[in-house]
Amino acid sequence: EIVLTQSPGTLSLSPGERATLSCRASQSVSSSYLAWYQQKPGQAPRLLIYGASNRATGIPDRFSGSGSGTDFTLTISRLEPEDFAVYYCQQYGSSPIFTFGPGTKVDIK
Amino acid sequence: DVQLVESGGGLVQPGGSLRLSCAASGFTFSGYNMNWVRQAPGKGLECISYISSGGSTIYYADSVKGRFTISRDNAKNSLYLQMNSLRAEDTAVYYCARHRSPQNYYYMDVWGKGTTVTVSS
Numbered sequence: 748e749i750v751l752t753q754s755p756g757t758l759s760l761s762p763g764e765r766a767t768l769s770c771r772a773s774q775s776v777s778s779s780y781l782a783w784y785q786q787k788p789g790q791a792p793r794l795l796i797y798g799a800s801n802r803a804t805g806i807p808d809r810f811s812g813s814g815s816g817t818d819f820t821l822t823i824s825r826l827e828p829e830d831f832a833v834y835y836c837q838q839y840g841s842s843p844i845f846t847f848g849p850g851t852k853v854d855i856k
Numbered sequence: 857d858v859q860l861v862e863s864g865g866g867l868v869q870p871g872g873s874l875r876l877s878c879a880a881s882g883f884t885f886s887g888y889n890m891n892w893v894r895q896a897p898g899k900g901l902e903c904i905s906y907i908s909s910g911g912s913t914i915y916y917a918d919s920v921k922g923r924f925t926i927s928r929d930n931a932k933n934s935l936y937l938q939m940n941s942l943r944a945e946d947t948a949v950y951y952c953a954r955h956r957s958p959q960n961y962y963y964m965d966v967w968g969k970g971t972t973v974t975v976s977s
Contacts, residue, residue, distance in 0.1 A: 779960045797963040837963065844916070
């Protein structure tokens, strides 16, 4: 079973700053199987990125994803006030039961 | 608008049962695979079940296997999760989500707002 690890656990930044979030897999993951979600308090997760680097419909271009193999990155180029949230990476493995990383919280410094 | 709306959550005693529903609208429900995902209070996301568009292929996470049953009624545009032998650790917000796999990409693109299940005596 592939385990996803996210770092840092919490990222404290100011609006306008750049955020770099890491997702590391315990084994190589196909880039096609890697997605990122944003979740705000009391809300459902929202798909941001699929296939490691493809923005979902309606996602602003300040969000970008990259990586391959075991190391993937979500970058928010300039944080807007609405971007402070928890971010999860997700991978698809040997069955249609997705697995998630533990999340990175981006909070206001 | 594409929408998923969960219902059926509530307070149940350990060992009890509950049936969750997810009503789909705004898209051709019968053409999509679906997942249930849960989130315990203050914790991360856990995908617990999957059902194919026609209902013939089903998967469960080990944490719920043998206790939970996923099903769907395409005529009613509805997804279900029958939860039996509930435990305190099943306490969570339960989300239904639309499973997508176009061109070998895999993700969940539409989520409901969730329904809360609390297992406590």
